[in-house]
Every structure is written in structure tokens, then in C-alpha cells.
Amino acid sequence: MSFECINHEYYLRFSDKVLAMIRRVFRNSPEFRHDSFKHVARFAPFIPFMGGRPDLSKPLKRVVTFSDHSNSLYFGCPIILAAGANKTALRIKDYANVGFGGITVGTATRHKRAGNTHNPRVGFLENDRAIHNSMGLNNDGVDAIAKRVDSQLVKAHKAGLCVGISVAETPGLTDEEEKLSDIIESFSIAYKAGDYIEINVSCPNTGESRLDLDMRFSERIFTEIMKFRNTLGIRKAVYAKLSPDLSERHLISIMDMLVRTGVNGVVVGNTYPTAKISELPVETKYEQLTPLRADGDCGGMSGRPLYENMVWNVKYIREHYPKMSVIACGGIDHGYKIYDLLKMGVDAVQCYSVVAFRWMAAHAMRNELYDALLNDGYKSLGEFDDRNPKK
Secondary structure (H helix, E strand, O other), X not given: OOOOOOOOOOOOOHXXXXXXXXXXXXXXXXXXXXXXXXXXXXXXXXXXXXXXXOXXXXXXXXXXXXXXXXXXXEXXXXXXXXXXXXXXXXXXXXXXXXXXXXXXXXXXXXXXXXXOOOOOOEEEEHHHOEEXXXXXXXXXXHHHHHHHHHXXXXXXXXXXXXXXXXXXXXXXXXXXXXXXXXXXXXXXXHXXXXXXEEEEOOOOOOOOOOHHHOHHHHHHHXXXXXXXXXXXXXXXXXXXXXXXXXXXXXXXXXXXXXXXXXXXXXXXXXXXXXXXXXXXXXXXXXXXXXXXXXXXXXXXXXEHHHHHHHHHHHHHHHHHOOOOEEEEEOOOOOHHHHHHHXXXXXXXXXEOHHHHOOOOHHHHHHHHHHHHHHHOOOXXXXXXXXXXXXX
């Protein structure tokens, strides 16, 4: 892990410039533009110049296994569409059309939520190639989402998608026992449907304190979740989604706790809290993010500026917790970045913001990843894994 992890640059193609023009056209309707990706995924196979279709070729397939013999995960490629892109779990298999090998739906709460009330709740930061959002966990509720995943899972697998469900506590609860009961109930419902479950303990956009900042309560949550999981006949992988702004001391504390409780892996990380964006290499100033900072100064940034921070966290976790499965998330917008992260030992990556800035981003990154493999003498990810076994 001593090699340098480069923030690889991609160059704008004509199609990327068309995408930039679309962002300008809809600059006064950013949430509509944000939500329109589902239509792109649905109609990509039918529009000739888009060339969207599932890629079921073998070279980039990835199988993730776990030391506790939890069910293995089968990805069409190690590029997962992050939670927040498909909050409803409708038409899941469409996202294979645009190049993804996995998808995390949600984040789901116990009951349906409208999210934050201010407008806009999404903003595109053009010069930083980043997105700021303060949606507030709007979703249809875990019951509806789990039922939809369950009914579509076979078709999603045939299209090469591994499907996870992200869950979080319901904002607004004040009693600790009620909070604990709420998230365990959501977990139990999601567990019946998804290939894996992601516990979002680090959402910055509800205006409430994040669970990953309360170590005592976080340990209660994961202890009870894993205790419940271990009573079931089927063992599915459980991931904790962590915030990217944790100090080294706090990161150690939460990782030690996750190891103790038997959690399978971590997603590193979530959106970067608004109030701390000055810590990132960005042109955008904190004061420019109104009204996105409304409802308790909530919200967070995702996109290219998060990359270096994410890489530091991934390196640290892989070096000190080598048995923990790691999914990298933050600023991933190039296939060579994915290859660098795979060499560090991550199992897969998550991304979403890049689809707003690169035309058919996942397909483009697939091509770059395959090119990186070939340059190092590998014909497939399977061959790469055989020659680079994990510790």
C-alpha cells in the first residue's frame, strides 16, 4: 500500500459537454435534474447514441466473500450505485443499463418520509464537480422498499446487479429505547429482501446528531443488530456506512467497536458535512450554500473533492483492520481510481455524483478499469484477485 493513489483526471468528451449544457438548462430545477437519472437508466437501451445496456461479460465480475461465512456477494462489476440514487426501489434492473454492477437502494426509514421542507434541496457545484444535498432522508418507508426489492431481485441478478438496502433510524425520535427498536425493526424488514444491508449511521442532512458520534449508543445498535442476525438461518452481510469527517481517534474507536460486534464491513464514507467543507479542496464557500443549509444547517457534499480524504480513511482501515470488508465511496469518477482502490484491498466502490458530470459514467469507468487491468497484464478481475490475495 505504499504506492501513490492519484486523483486521476478525465477529459471532457462531446457527450460530457452536452451533459453540462443540460445542467445549465435545468439550473433552476436541480432536484428535477437530480431525479431524472432514473429516466436515463430506463430508456438508455432504446436511444441509439446512449448505447445503454447491461454488460454481462466476465472480465469485471466480482465475488466478495466473508470470513464468518456470510452469503457471498456477486457483482456484475465492482461499481455500485450509492444509496440516494434510487430511494424508491422501483425499476431496479434499469440501472444495469447504465453500467452498474450493484445498487444500494434507500436510505429507508421505518415509515414514509417527505424529507426536508426547504427548496432547493440539491445544488450542483460546477467548478468543484460536486453536489450538495440536504434531502432529509425522503423515502417510501422500509416496508414498501423491501417488498419492491423482493419482487425484483431475480430480474436484478439476471441483469448483473447485486442489491443492497440502506436503512437508518427515523429522525425525530428522542427516546433511546424507541430509537433502538425503530432501527432494528427496519433492519429486520430489509434483511428479508436485500443481498446485503447497509446501516447508515452518518447521514448529515436531517439536522439531527449522527449516530456515529455517539459511541455508546452505536455499540448498542450494532450489538443488537448482529445478535438478531445471528439468530436467523441465512447470514447476510452487514455494512456500516461511516462519515468521512471522523478524526483518527474516533475512527479507531468505531472500527474497534464494529470488529467487536461482528459487523462484516464498512462503507467509507458518506456525504461530507456542510459545516466542514472548508476542510476539502473546494472553490465553493460555506456561505454560498444557502438555502441548502436550512433546517438546522444540515446537508453534505459529495463528488470529486472527497477523494483524497476517502483514500486516507481506506488506507488506514485496510492497514489496521485487514479482515474488514471495505467499500470505498467518495470522489470516485475514473476507472483508474477504482483500480488503485482495488490494489489497496477494497472489495467494491460506490458512486453517484459522477453520473451528473460524466456521460454514461459507469460504462466509461468500466472501460478505464479494464484498460488498467490490461496495462498490468491481467485479463480479468478474477485473475487480479488470484495473484493479489487479501491478507
